[in-house]
Amino acid sequence: MELVTRCQKDLDQHLTVEERDLPLVRNAGSVFASAHSAQAAGDYVVGPNHVLPTAGTARARGGLTVLDFVKVITVQQLTRQGIRRVGRAAIRLAEAEGLTAHAASLRVRVNHA
Numbered sequence: 001m002e003l004v005t006r007c008q009k010d011l012d013q014h015l016t017v018e019e020r021d022l023p024l025v026r027n028a029g030s031v032f033a034s035a036h037s038a039q040a041a042g043d044y045v046v047g048p049n050h051v052l053p054t055a056g057t058a059r060a061r062g063g064l065t066v067l068d069f070v071k072v073i074t075v076q077q078l079t080r081q082g083i084r085r086v087g088r089a090a091i092r093l094a095e096a097e098g099l100t101a102h103a104a105s106l107r108v109r110v111n112h113a
Contacts, residue, residue, distance in 0.1 A: 014028070014030055014031075014032065014052070015028040015030075015031050016032040016033075016035075016037065017031065018035075019033045029052030029062055030042050030052055030062070081113075083109050083113045084110060087110035087113070088110065090102075091106045091110070
């Protein structure tokens with residue numbers, strides 16, 4: 001357990017642990033649980049792929065997955081009540097950032113809601 005905790009500070013790509021230590025893992029590109037889980041098997045036949053984080057980036061993300069190739073589109077739709085509820089706060093934020101056109105576009109919508 002102590003070794004797993006210490007490894008989390010420096011580890012990037014691969015980590016092999018006993019199953020009981022899995023809850024301790026916080027940073028790793030790919031984790032292999034048990035002595036039978038060879039890292040090479042993950043590279044070729046049981047893992048998602050061999051594109052794993054390096055240079056400490058495992059602290060922020062795991063290995064490349066199919067989700068990295070999925071296009072995500074966000075949609076925001078405010079009602080009159082919604083723009084009245086959040087509009088003033090958005091105007092203050094826009095003004096604090098010096099984005100006067102953003103503030104103006106919000107003000108128009110709030111005033112006509």
